[in-house]
Amino acid sequence: MDPQQQFLKKSEEAKDLFIPHLSTDPVVFGFDQSELKVLLLQMTYRKQWLLPGGYVKKDEDLDAAAERVLRERAGISDVYLEEFAVFGKKNRSEFYFEDFDESLWHKQRFISIGYYALYNPDNANLIIDEFSEKCEWIYLSQLSEIELAMDHREIIEKALLTLRERISYKPIGYNLLPEKFTLSELQKLYETILGKELNRGNFYRKIKNLGILRKLDEQRRGGAHKSPDLYSFDEENYKKALENGLNNW
Template identity: 40%
Template sequence: MQTALPKFDSVFSVDCVIFGFEEGVLKILLIERNEEPFKDWWALPGLFVAPDESIDEGAERILHELTGLSNIYMEQLYTFGDVNRHPEGRVITVAYYALIRLSGKNELHPHSQYARKAFWHPVNDLPKLAFDHSLIFEKSLEKIRRRISYQPIAFELLPEKFTLTQLQNVYEAILSKKLDKRNFRKKMLNYGILKELDEKQRGVSYRAATLYKFDRRKYAKLFQKELSFMKE
């Protein structure tokens, strides 16, 4: 069934760019579209905003309808308004983005026939995406690469307790480059925002590493100014 555009000169939609991290791989949430245009294509979760809801309300509803996820804090990323970005008419979209911890609570169950399925896909091997969603993804990746240099957003992707290796893996996945292990650990520990726990990894076949937690209170107290995490 084809979705007709409302009879206005311009309409608004929302597209959601949701990042997750799993087994050392940075991933993004995609849906398989079940309607024209771009039926059967991979795409970011996105739909039109209803006339009686705000853009923020629409973003929350759309993400839930297409993926089953709820209570996800998202920030506005950018507004995309190229005249020909939608094949059926002028559509302006507001992109939102978020970084979340992947767990059993993040099971994906679309509640709309608009999406055949939702799934997590590695960012380093993305398929061709519908509309201008590749551009939206690239803008969002640029955004988190900038933010990770001065804000502790990496901890949003990690479990509450993590190893220094897991933390470094997040930075390397986002920045798409290898970091010197010794230098990275020295910097992170010197910031004073990691709390070393009297616990080690469990269920691993190699030497268990010490676990840490991100100390949000200490971060808020000590680092009101910008932190340059990865600047050399």
């Protein structure tokens, strides 16, 4: 059975299970090599890249749907997920399934709930689902070079802007960094999300004064220079600090 036929068969089965006209599109961010990247899929019959989105079951919390979709389509679980915007223009998806017959229910107009997810890519054991050919992390800096389906580029950009707005109020660092990290990794993360450079000395003092870090008795080995100290978050203080906002970055 060729991919397109297989897709059609699956499509029929799904029709009654899901809420029509509604999907959820999670933008999964990962931080790595001091750069942000996003998880994207490529379908078997199309060269455009897609967010790992999916439909919501008729009897399923919306948040649960976003979680499930990520698990099924990318093999990712235990992820920090938050809704950030709705994409509801009536013609937003009309060209994506243009090769198919009008009767295909996917051709219906869809409203999409945008979620952003924060994930430490070290933990990822990516899978490729039955509709996809690839499931890969794409660096933000490379996004301009690839083709994205529908309004998915807009969704990613809006997710990034939301991240920037919420950096002082949501556990963004906590969810993107590994358990143990160095101060310059943390600083780099802030710099990427905010899109500007920060002064090292001032950053050091600010973070220190917030009291949200615990310095560990270990160093990261490897470079031709002094081994940087490793830190982890002090979860309790971190949560408390977030309530009032970490800072005015």
